[in-house]
Amino acid sequence: MDERDWKILKVLYEKKNITKTAQSLYISQPSLTKRIQQIEKEYDQAIISRGTKGVQFTPQGEYLVKCADEMLARLRHIKETVQNMDNEIRGTLRLGVSNYITRHKLPGLLKLFSEQFPKVNYKVTTGWSHEAFNHVYNRDVHIGIVRGDYHWGGAKQLLFEENICITSKEKIALQDLPSMTRTQYDTDPTLKSLIDNWWTRTFSxxxxxxxxxxxxxxxKEMVMNGLGYGILPSVLVEDNKSLYYMKLQDENGKPLVRKTWMLYYEESLEIKAIKEFVNFVKKLDFKKGI
Structure with missing residues (x-):
């Protein structure tokens, strides 16, 4: 079995469907079926069965799927080690990045880094901050950039802090909020918890x-059009002169802040591309923009 076979097993186990797996891996269904048959021939065991509920794995197939993550990680490590033997900075950086950072910060960051290290490639996984955290925690990525505080035993670097603000089109009084309509938005559980805890401490x-x-x-766009108030990170509103905002405070009168962190494992700095990226990011002023 080669790297492609391990990827096939992993994706097929997630999708439980031949068609969706083939589409995800950009291969034809006949080619995918043939590869599965070759794996079964190599081990002289059936690894899947097909039924009304889609693809089901046999015990032998389940075991091979459990081995897939370990084998893919091992193959990545071998490739990165070989590339790291060269004096030239090259290889593939795997990043897990929160949605906001991906939209507003990452393109400029990667542009600047690529200008210095043009032979480095990137594989970026985006999502909520807790998803990015899980990716770096499970070593699916080299570096995670997350918003909010997480229990993390590895190395980390604070990138910037932002205040949490009541934001509105016109000036409003804090005590009037319970009678005013709020525009709510989907967000990461850490920010939602921060806002919800503030609200329950402040209002009954x-x-x-x-x-x-x-x-x-x-x-933000809805608030700018007068459709209620929002509770937003200051990074989204502080440069907008058409919006009124006031910073929230905790029970001790200190500003309610949300921190953005870069997370990684110290041993991963043995890979030159990762070390250069970490050092590069540490020198940037995220608050001023990229």
Missing amino acids: EPPLIGMEVDKADTC
Whole structure:
């Protein structure tokens, strides 16, 4: 079995469907079926069966799937070690990055880094911060960039802090919030918990949600058009002169802040490309923009 075979097993186990697996791996269904048959021939065992609920794995197939992550990680390590023997900085950086950072910071960051190290490639996995955290924790990526505080035993670097703000089109009083409509948005559990805890400490009644949208950027646009107030990170609103905002405070009167971190394992710095990227990011001023 080669690297492609291990990837096939992993994706097929996730999708439980031949067609979806073939589409995900950009190969034809006949080619995928042939590879599975060759794996079964190599081990002289059936590894899957097909039924009304899709593809099911036999005990032998289940075992091979468990080996897939270990084998793929081993193959990546071998490739990275060989590439690292060269004095030239090259290889593939695997990054797990929160949605906001991906949209607003990552393109400029990678552009600047690529200008110095043009032979480095990237594999970027995006999502909520807790998803990016899980990726770096499980070593699926080399580096995670997450917003919010997580229990992390590896190395980390604080990139920037942002205040959490009540944001509105017109000036409003804090005590009036319970009677005003809020535009709510999907966000990471850490930020939602931060906002919810502040609200329950401050008010005895729940907020009046007038609208729910997909993300913070959309919430900002709604607020700019007078559609309720929002509770947003300051990075989205502090440069917008058409919006009124006030920073929230915790129970001790200190500003309510959200931190953005770069997470990685210290031993991964043995790979030159990772070390250069970490050192490069440490020198940047994220607050001023990239």
